[in-house]
Amino acid sequence: MKIYNVKIKTMDSDRRVIENGWVEITDGIISAVESGSPEAVTAEDINGNGRTVYPGFIDIHTHLGLSTSGVGMEGEDFNEESEPCTAHIRIVDGINPIDYSFELARKAGVTCCLVSPGSANPVAGSIAAVKTYGKRIDKMLVGTVGMKFSMGENPKLTYSDKEDAPYTRMAVAGIIREALIKAQKYGEAVERAMGSEEDMPEFDMKSEALLPVLRGEVKAHFHCHRADDIFTAIRIAKEFELDYVLIHCTDGHIIADELAEEEASCVIGPVICDRCKPEMANLTPANAGILSSHGIKVAICTDHAEVPIEYLPLSAAIAVKNGLDYEKGIEAITCTAAEIAGISDRVGSVKTGLDADLTLFSGDPLDVMVSPDMVICGGKII
Template identity: 45%
Template sequence: MIFIKNGTIYTMAGDVIENGSILIKEGKIVEVGKDIIAPLDAEVIDAEGRMVTPGFIDAHCHLGMWEESIGFEGDDGNEMTDPVTPQLRAIDSINPMDISFEEAYQGGVTTAITGPGSANVIGGTFVAIKTYGNRVDDMIIKDPVAMKIAFGENPKRVYNAQSKSPMTRMATAAILRDTLFKAKTYLQKKERAEEPSKMPDYDMKMEALIPVLKKEIPLKAHAHRADDIFTAIRIAKEFDVDITLDHCTEGHLIADQLAKEGKPAIVGPTFGNRSKFELKNKSFDTPRVLFEAGIKFAIITDSPVIPLQHLPLCAGLAHNAGLPEIEALKAITINAAEIVGLQDRIGSIEVGKDADIAIFDGNPLKDIDCKTFATIINGEVVYKR
């Protein structure tokens, strides 16, 4: 057991508890509040008034897919030989022994939604993992958690260089539609088969898309520009599938229309330069405008674009641009958990949830010199300064 006392606890469940305590047992939070008595056999951590938050969550990154300090040998995020690769699984490329994992949890980031890059129209499945461990199989929260798709410049650039389709936005959309239609037909044949001999031949690509068609996981749509965002929504409607709008760089320009669509946005990476044309309207105003329009959103690093430990900095810069502080915290905790469908386990400090907790010397959204005092994942102290 672990007993945290004397903390300023941001539960992200509606309460900020001054001089509060948290009791952790068998990897779960079993009690939160004031005037809790520490069991005699508990390891006691005195927060001494420090800020205590749920472990931070990055709702879109590529942690472990592009390793630090090496090139091609650790570059495992894009299979740039076929624009349609739904059968690829992030878990088969992640190296949890890369230093980026240690830096992430030392920065208070305890969960990463990580997966393939955006070279392909359909890139493969993302996985939700904890950031501490040495074997990815033991770190999984949910696999798969989403199916990556991509619009805009990236697939165009990759396949134009190979003189093959897609070389236009039209072709990207057409390839996605064609694949989803084939998957729908494949699923219908499977469901209507009355005996094994009537089953369609096994197709690994089509099998991977069945959870999307059944709304067990969403499409995770790389879309920066407004027209690409609308194309993503259009296709999701055509096939009646769930979708998240990842990057959503021009979301602030179309917030009123996005609010009517009711799809969540996953915003970032906003820090850094405008490395391509579709980022020309990138702004830290985006989260504030989406919030004011009533759109649920998360803030991300897109690691390795921005190292994962700087996730609270990204939220802090959005706060500096006018987003209320508590909403900035939600964007990297409970909002992120809800958008990826994991709010029953992570994202807030509540009884029954995973004991993923970060303790900070200052406020990680506001204080440039803020340091992590301790990080707890699954009820285990994985870092203590």
């Protein structure tokens, strides 16, 4: 299938704009991105009539499918509050892809998202990148891309109510360190055993789950709002040499110079919300723009269901209205989101070899009055 007579915002490493071009899709993969017109077209090919092609949008931090719309408590599966360290839980086991929110995501042009456990636990479990189109999560899965760690207020409130640790920020950090140190020692023991069943340590599922984080195979996603929690997250990441991402980063605008020095990656959001708890007192829609102006990589998220996922483009627009460069705003929900998530080899750009996740717009995708004219996921018009 070819899409021709279109402007193409490639969002690739060169951030190319092809004023008049065409895209070819073969077996769900982008097989050509060219200027001009294809030599031949068929009945199945699409005349874009001057529309603009963008990569499908990416929401890098959500709880999509973990809180089923309209169900209430029975459908809430994002926080396993039985113990403060649940590194072993796999997020794919909790996602309901039939949730209506997936359809709303697609209609808004969001073709891929990261689904994370909630922030009740200091060590909360795995994070998966998934497509928003499909019926079976196994077929929608891009991959396991991270481990969720939570700093500050949420773990404290969750477990102090249960009369269990952590009561303090010190204990939150201590639980994370303990789990990582235990996983380190477990990994070292496995290596020493060199495959010998007799010498192998007793199987530890939590430590097994943390080994890819320690090896840098997946990223550590730290839920952190307040400046001191952000710095604690960075401190722990540096101690264990973790490849990390700062999620929410509400106080980021106050410490932007320090974060630039650390070359941190920040995921900002939710943008459309109130200051609903003490650690969000410094919330401002100018956050993303201030961080970006310091040279920091910034992605925008909804934190769905905190803000419904269909408002991802609107969230980016509000960040642009409050100082984020317009092109950076588009990047924050396409290529930069993919780069921060570690999935830029699959999505985030209109580039040969990547998944054919595309949107076609007649107008500005950050205009609240504009919706995509066409959404394609995995080469299928959805």
